[in-house]
Each structure stands twice: as structure tokens, then as C-alpha cells.
Amino acid sequence: MISYFRSILPSRLVLLVLLFLAIRVPLILLGQPATSQELISMLVGERLTNGFQMYAEVYDNTAPLAALFYWMIDIVTGRSVIAYRLVATMLLLLQAFFFNTTLNRHQVYAEKNYLPALIYLILGSITYEFDMLTPLLIGNTFIILSLPYIITISREGLDNSRLFVGGFMFGLAALSYLPLLLFLLAGTFAVIFFASNTFRSFLLMVCGFVFPYAMLMTYYLYAGSLDEFIVLHLLRSWLYQTTLLLSPADLVKVLALPALLWLLSVFSMMSLPQRLVFQVKFQQLMWVWMAVGLLVAFTQASVSAGAFVLILPAIAYFSEFFFTGGLKKWILNTVFFAVLAGVVILRYRDVSGINRFLQINDAKLLASANPVPAIRNTTVLVLGNDLSYYTNNKPATPYLNWQLAQRHFGNLNEYWALFEIQENFRKESPAYIVDKAGLMEELKYKLPTVFASYEETETAAVYKKRR
Incomplete structure (x- = not known):
């Protein structure tokens, strides 16, 4: 051969x-x-x-x-x-x-x-x-x-x-x-x-x-x-x-x-x-x-x-x-x-x-399935590292990489960061926000014109935008 x-x-x-x-x-x-x-x-x-x-x-x-x-x-x-x-x-x-x-x-x-x-x-x-x-x-x-x-x-x-x-x-x-x-x-x-x-x-x-x-x-x-x-x-x-x-x-x-x-x-x-x-x-x-x-x-x-x-x-x-x-x-x-x-x-x-x-464990390589099957074919923003919510949905706003999103969400005490977040949401707002980082309360307080329209759902840490 x-x-x-x-x-x-x-x-x-x-x-x-x-x-x-x-x-x-x-x-x-x-x-x-x-x-x-x-x-x-x-x-x-x-x-x-x-x-x-x-x-x-x-x-x-x-x-x-x-x-x-x-x-x-x-x-x-x-x-x-x-x-x-x-x-x-x-x-x-x-x-x-x-x-x-x-x-x-x-x-x-x-x-x-x-x-x-x-x-x-x-x-x-x-x-x-x-x-x-x-x-x-x-x-x-x-x-x-x-x-x-x-x-x-x-x-x-x-x-x-x-x-x-x-x-x-x-x-x-x-x-x-x-x-x-x-x-x-x-x-x-x-x-x-x-x-x-x-x-x-x-x-x-x-x-x-x-x-x-x-x-x-x-x-x-x-x-x-x-x-x-x-x-x-x-x-x-x-x-x-x-x-x-x-x-x-x-x-x-x-x-x-x-x-x-x-x-x-x-x-x-x-x-x-x-x-x-x-x-x-x-x-x-x-x-x-x-x-x-x-x-x-x-x-x-x-x-x-x-x-x-x-x-x-x-x-x-x-x-x-x-x-x-x-x-x-x-x-x-x-x-x-x-x-x-x-x-x-x-x-x-x-x-x-x-x-x-x-016994080769490659679970860390694989993309997880959407943990909330009810959320499908819609726009989502995940505040955190969990990409599984995007499996059957489209991302909204520029914040695709959570580490890079820390430029804004990691500086919520800075006016310029809040302004950038508001501008990005003004151009494009998701139907759902998955708050894995526990920031929604602070965001609602500091940017009520953007985040007040999101209400909690039956699923923990998942917020839906009111129509």
C-alpha cells in the first residue's frame, strides 16, 4: 500500500x-x-x-x-x-x-x-x-x-x-x-x-x-x-x-x-x-x-x-x-x-x-441545546457566557461575546458605557433577555427607558419585552 x-x-x-x-x-x-x-x-x-x-x-x-x-x-x-x-x-x-x-x-x-x-x-x-x-x-x-x-x-x-x-x-x-x-x-x-x-x-x-x-x-x-x-x-x-x-x-x-x-x-x-x-x-x-x-x-x-x-x-x-x-x-x-x-x-x-x-470527554466542545424550548425563532440577548439560547434563535444587539461586552456592562457606573448600551438598544432590541449575570435590576434602574419594558417570565432569569 x-x-x-x-x-x-x-x-x-x-x-x-x-x-x-x-x-x-x-x-x-x-x-x-x-x-x-x-x-x-x-x-x-x-x-x-x-x-x-x-x-x-x-x-x-x-x-x-x-x-x-x-x-x-x-x-x-x-x-x-x-x-x-x-x-x-x-x-x-x-x-x-x-x-x-x-x-x-x-x-x-x-x-x-x-x-x-x-x-x-x-x-x-x-x-x-x-x-x-x-x-x-x-x-x-x-x-x-x-x-x-x-x-x-x-x-x-x-x-x-x-x-x-x-x-x-x-x-x-x-x-x-x-x-x-x-x-x-x-x-x-x-x-x-x-x-x-x-x-x-x-x-x-x-x-x-x-x-x-x-x-x-x-x-x-x-x-x-x-x-x-x-x-x-x-x-x-x-x-x-x-x-x-x-x-x-x-x-x-x-x-x-x-x-x-x-x-x-x-x-x-x-x-x-x-x-x-x-x-x-x-x-x-x-x-x-x-x-x-x-x-x-x-x-x-x-x-x-x-x-x-x-x-x-x-x-x-x-x-x-x-x-x-x-x-x-x-x-x-x-x-x-x-x-x-x-x-x-x-x-x-x-x-x-x-x-x-x-472515555474521551469532549462535552466542553459541544454546543448545548436551547434550555428553553418555548423560546424559538426569535431574537435573544444573553447577559453571560451561555450561548445555548442562540441555538434556535438570532442574537440581537452587538453583544455577542460576553467578555468583550464587559467594556459596557462591566462599567455601569460610567456615563459613557450607559450611553453606548442605550444607543445599541435604540438601534436593535431583543425580544428576550437572558440575565445570567444578574444585571437586570441595575439596568432597569439606570436605563429605565430601555429596560423597563422587559418583564420577568416563568423561567428564572429570562425577561420578555412587552408589546
């Missing part, structure tokens, strides 16, 4: 796609419940489709390019978990093929093959978290697109634009998920390894990175929401309060297989003879790539298995050394089928009932 993918004939590519879809698509079509991240993404897309401007009228720290993706999907399909996961599947497929094409075109290995793409796609299906269209997954696409531009051996006066394009791709990645700007470190090492004029090349890459931000900030300046863009995107994304959505033990269970394959690949690589200078430099870059990917993964606000999509390229790169390292074919095929079986078991652990043995 492994020897079949050590060729670049078109038939290998077709089988690779079919194998990936056979692993991936059935779980998507089975209609697995939406996750909290997917619910937030759909809410952002829905608000943008309804004509509200990001950051000025939607208080959320979703990066602008990721928000653009969600807006376009919502225009076509509305709230559709399947649509989001199919788009994520296509992005992962494109990432694998572009990464593999880059390796083959630049002769990173002794022979051209599809093994990196094979491992990338199989390990990229190990958990349904990789099915989620997260800002991280979107940004990772641009990180991989930057690779052929930053590994070009540049000479003075020649191919200068390539480093600019590489930096531009890093900028688009950061506009998808801001912490991905840390991959400028990988770009810096690439300049050191490959470029002839290090400082000048570095400046070219930085200029390319800044360019998309300059264009976007100009747009927000003329739209009158530059301050909101800076506060909600550039600043808030670095206020980390890291929480583990999967316990350390569960993370080990999910990631043990990729880690084991990576270790086997590194040991195999060490036993191989010396390679060409370019190949050695690329290998060094992949070590930096893995280190930066782990840094970004562990500095997320919420850490789970899906964050490790960033190190898939590095694992796929190193795995080629194991599967071409000279071991007997039956050993290589045994390891490959063991990896494939492990991925299928982990991916389908819930629908097959195997999870009662693995």
Missing part, C-alpha cells in the same frame, strides 16, 4: 482523494452535533449577512478574514453545520496537496511521491475537531501557501517579489487568526537559511506582512470603526486566559498516534545518509515550523486537539523518512494500516460506541 503512493501518477492522486473522503465524509453526513466554536462562527456569519458591520456592530474577536469566510457561507447556506464541515474538508484537502506539491517541486526528498499528503490527510481526520471551520484552520491554509515563497534561494535583484508575497500570506494568516503572526519567526529563519541578503529580505517579508493590514485599517478608518478594530481584534486576541477543552489525559489519547509516528520518523531520519544542502536547510525550517506551531497551539484561549492542525505539515514532512527508510515492506505496511485503523477508531469512537472504553 505504501509503495503505491511512492509515485506521482494521477491514479495515486485519485485513490488518495477517495481514501480521504471515505474516512472523512461519513461522519459529517451522520449529522454530528455542532460545537460551540461552530455556533459562534454561524452567529457571526448571520449577523454580517443581516447587514451589521464587524467590530462596530458585532462585538466579537473573530478575525476579519475568518469572518468573511463565515459571511460568504451564510449567504449561500445559512446556518448549516454540514456546509461548514464540507468547506473545512476542502481546505484540508487543498492544504495537503499544496504542501505535497511544494515538497515535490523543490525536490525536498530524493524522490517525488504523495506520502506527505497521504499522512497529512489521514492524521487530519483523526478527530472531528479537524472538521471544524475554525479561524485557525483558515489561517493555516495561508501559512502553507507562504511556504514556496519563503524557501526560494533569492539573489540580489532577482525574485525579490517572492519574499513580499510570502510575507503577504503571513499577513492573510494573521487576518484569519491573529496569533498566527508568530509564524513570522519561521519566516525569519527561512530568510536566514535561504536568502543571500538577510536584512533586506527580512524587510521585504515584513512589508508584505504589513500590506494587508494597512489596506484593511484604511477601510476601517473610512468606515469609522478603526478604534473598534484595534480594540477587538488587535488587542483582545492577546489577552489569553487559557482553558483546556480536553483534559491532558484526553489530549494524550487523541494525539498519541501522531506523536508516535513522528518519533519513529525522526529516528529513521537520523539513520539516513547526509542529504543536499537545500534539503538540510528545509529540514531545519521544519523543526522551527513545529516549534512555532506548538507555541501557537498552547497559547490559544481554548486548547484542544484541533489546535494541533498547525503541526500536521511538519509531521507529514518527517513521516516520509520513515516510510522510505529502507525497512521491509511488510513492516511499513503494518505500521501504515495500524495508523489508519487508529485514526478510524478515534474518529468514529462516539458513533461506534468505542468511546465507553476510551
Whole structure:
């Protein structure tokens, strides 16, 4: 089986796609419940489709390019978990093929093959978290697109634009998920390894990175929401309060297989003879790539298995050394089928009932059902972190992210905060307010013209607007 993918004939590519879809698509079509991240993404897309401007009228720290993706999907399909996961599947497929094409075109290995793409796609299906269209997954696409531009051996006066394009791709990645700007470190090492004029090349890459931000900030300046863009995107994304959505033990269970394959690949690589200078430099870059990917993964606000999509390229790169390292074919095929079986078991652990043995608890990832079934197909504002009320309802007012809403609701003793709340409710008022933060009494006292029209219902902490 492994020897079949050590060729670049078109038939290998077709089988690779079919194998990936056979692993991936059935779980998507089975209609697995939406996750909290997917619910937030759909809410952002829905608000943008309804004509509200990001950051000025939607208080959320979703990066602008990721928000653009969600807006376009919502225009076509509305709230559709399947649509989001199919788009994520296509992005992962494109990432694998572009990464593999880059390796083959630049002769990173002794022979051209599809093994990196094979491992990338199989390990990229190990958990349904990789099915989620997260800002991280979107940004990772641009990180991989930057690779052929930053590994070009540049000479003075020649191919200068390539480093600019590489930096531009890093900028688009950061506009998808801001912490991905840390991959400028990988770009810096690439300049050191490959470029002839290090400082000048570095400046070219930085200029390319800044360019998309300059264009976007100009747009927000003329739209009158530059301050909101800076506060909600550039600043808030670095206020980390890291929480583990999967316990350390569960993370080990999910990631043990990729880690084991990576270790086997590194040991195999060490036993191989010396390679060409370019190949050695690329290998060094992949070590930096893995280190930066782990840094970004562990500095997320919420850490789970899906964050490790960033190190898939590095694992796929190193795995080629194991599967071409000279071991007997039956050993290589045994390891490959063991990896494939492990991925299928982990991916389908819930629908097959195997999870009662693995005991991987991913409840924190899933979006809760609407706790009040009577409140459906209406507008709701939740004063708190409970997004479950939005499952069957639309958000009203800009206060989608409760942490960001603290700019106003956390400063109710300030006149400017009360004025901003009143202005936002004047433009758009929800049919229901769910007061998880216990603020309604104070709000009714300080802003009676806005909140006096809301009366308590039979459900605790739920207020309904009188007609």
C-alpha cells in the first residue's frame, strides 16, 4: 500500500482523494452535533449577512478574514453545520496537496511521491475537531501557501517579489487568526537559511506582512470603526486566559498516534545518509515550523486537539523518512494500516460506541441545546457566557461575546458605557433577555427607558419585552 503512493501518477492522486473522503465524509453526513466554536462562527456569519458591520456592530474577536469566510457561507447556506464541515474538508484537502506539491517541486526528498499528503490527510481526520471551520484552520491554509515563497534561494535583484508575497500570506494568516503572526519567526529563519541578503529580505517579508493590514485599517478608518478594530481584534486576541477543552489525559489519547509516528520518523531520519544542502536547510525550517506551531497551539484561549492542525505539515514532512527508510515492506505496511485503523477508531469512537472504553470527554466542545424550548425563532440577548439560547434563535444587539461586552456592562457606573448600551438598544432590541449575570435590576434602574419594558417570565432569569 505504501509503495503505491511512492509515485506521482494521477491514479495515486485519485485513490488518495477517495481514501480521504471515505474516512472523512461519513461522519459529517451522520449529522454530528455542532460545537460551540461552530455556533459562534454561524452567529457571526448571520449577523454580517443581516447587514451589521464587524467590530462596530458585532462585538466579537473573530478575525476579519475568518469572518468573511463565515459571511460568504451564510449567504449561500445559512446556518448549516454540514456546509461548514464540507468547506473545512476542502481546505484540508487543498492544504495537503499544496504542501505535497511544494515538497515535490523543490525536490525536498530524493524522490517525488504523495506520502506527505497521504499522512497529512489521514492524521487530519483523526478527530472531528479537524472538521471544524475554525479561524485557525483558515489561517493555516495561508501559512502553507507562504511556504514556496519563503524557501526560494533569492539573489540580489532577482525574485525579490517572492519574499513580499510570502510575507503577504503571513499577513492573510494573521487576518484569519491573529496569533498566527508568530509564524513570522519561521519566516525569519527561512530568510536566514535561504536568502543571500538577510536584512533586506527580512524587510521585504515584513512589508508584505504589513500590506494587508494597512489596506484593511484604511477601510476601517473610512468606515469609522478603526478604534473598534484595534480594540477587538488587535488587542483582545492577546489577552489569553487559557482553558483546556480536553483534559491532558484526553489530549494524550487523541494525539498519541501522531506523536508516535513522528518519533519513529525522526529516528529513521537520523539513520539516513547526509542529504543536499537545500534539503538540510528545509529540514531545519521544519523543526522551527513545529516549534512555532506548538507555541501557537498552547497559547490559544481554548486548547484542544484541533489546535494541533498547525503541526500536521511538519509531521507529514518527517513521516516520509520513515516510510522510505529502507525497512521491509511488510513492516511499513503494518505500521501504515495500524495508523489508519487508529485514526478510524478515534474518529468514529462516539458513533461506534468505542468511546465507553476510551472515555474521551469532549462535552466542553459541544454546543448545548436551547434550555428553553418555548423560546424559538426569535431574537435573544444573553447577559453571560451561555450561548445555548442562540441555538434556535438570532442574537440581537452587538453583544455577542460576553467578555468583550464587559467594556459596557462591566462599567455601569460610567456615563459613557450607559450611553453606548442605550444607543445599541435604540438601534436593535431583543425580544428576550437572558440575565445570567444578574444585571437586570441595575439596568432597569439606570436605563429605565430601555429596560423597563422587559418583564420577568416563568423561567428564572429570562425577561420578555412587552408589546
